[in-house]
Amino acid sequence: MANSRCLHALSRRTWALLSASTTLPSLRILLPLRTQPINPIESQLGGGLTAWCTHWSHPRHFSSNRENDDVSEYDDDNDYDEEVGESGEDESVGNSSASGLKREYSAEEREAEATAIGYKVVGPLERSDRVFKPYEAVFSVVQIGAHQFKVSNGDCIFTERLKFCEVNDKLILNKVLFLGSSTQTIVGRPIVPDAAVHAVVEEHALDAKVIIFKKKRRKNYRRTKGHRQELTKLRITDIQGIEKPEQIVTGKPTEAAQKKPEKVPVTA
Structure with missing residues (x-):
């Protein structure tokens, strides 16, 4: 220096x-x-x-041809853009493949998972099936997932979205906790054996939106989110595993029975 x-x-x-x-x-x-x-x-x-x-005797090209420098810089930029583009395409392909690929369940895995939730898929509904039956004075308590429902014949319930079933599929709810009628009561420990509740999938829908709002005062922090839970609508068609009381038909009385006796005048 x-x-x-x-x-x-x-x-x-x-x-x-x-x-x-x-x-x-x-x-x-x-x-x-x-x-x-x-x-x-x-x-x-x-x-x-x-x-x-x-x-310092060798020549220093401080003022070289600007066009060549521009071309070289342009080539470098193109190379960088191509590398970034290729990497981006690879990432996008990987993300799309990861998001597009869904886990494929075998028949045994589907049946096992459905049984753990509390139902079994029988098959699609056919035209010859008569699912709408007259009301029967029998009720039951069934468990689907982590929720319990008190149902009767003809009732409609909403549960969380059930996998492996489509609209108009027949289901058997096999986790029956309680059965009751006017003459008999059966309590399961925890499940009633040889009891089943039949249902039909009517639709898959979304619940009303729930607003999630978070705030931290004096921190300028506010977050608002919305959530709509996926639901499955089930129609209860039959309850099995308990003796059903006989239906008492109460008809209208006949006109002869409705006629009042005529008053007979009494003479002194």
């Missing part, structure tokens, strides 16, 4: 002396003599100056 400063000062002084004492023709004669040291400072530096001069 000190050597460079000394050389810089020396060059400034030399150019000042030459410009003040000589003219242009004499400058052409004196310039070749510049290679020899003319100052004690340069003589002290010795080989350092020569090395410095030889170090």
Whole structure:
């Protein structure tokens, strides 16, 4: 660092002396003599100056062709964009494949998972099936997932979205916890054996929107989100596993029975 400063000062002084004492023709004669040291400072530096001069003797292309630089920069940018594009395409393909691919369940896995939830898919509803039956004075308590429902023949319930079933599929709800009628009561421990509740899937729908609002006071933090739960609508068609009481048909009384007896006048 000190050597460079000394050389810089020396060059400034030399150019000042030459410009003040000589003219242009004499400058052409004196310039070749510049290679020899003319100052004690340069003589002290010795080989350092020569090395410095030889170090910077090769040409430095500081002002090269701008067009070539632009072309090279453009090529580099294109290469970078192509690399980023390829990586982005790979990521998008990976994400799409990850989002598009759904887990494929085997028949055994479907049946096991449905049984754990509390139902079994029988098959699609046929035209010959008579699912709408007259009301029977029997009720039951069934469990579907983590919820329990008290149902009777002809009732309609909404449960969380059931997998592996479509609209108009017949189901058997096998987790029956309680059965009751006007003459009999059966309590399961925890499930009633040989009891089943038959149902039909009517539709898959969405529940009303629930607003989730979060706020932290004095923190400028507010978050609002909405959620709509997926639901499945089931129609109860039959309850099995308990003796059903006989239906008592109460008809209208006949006109003869409705006639009141005529009053007979009584004579004294």
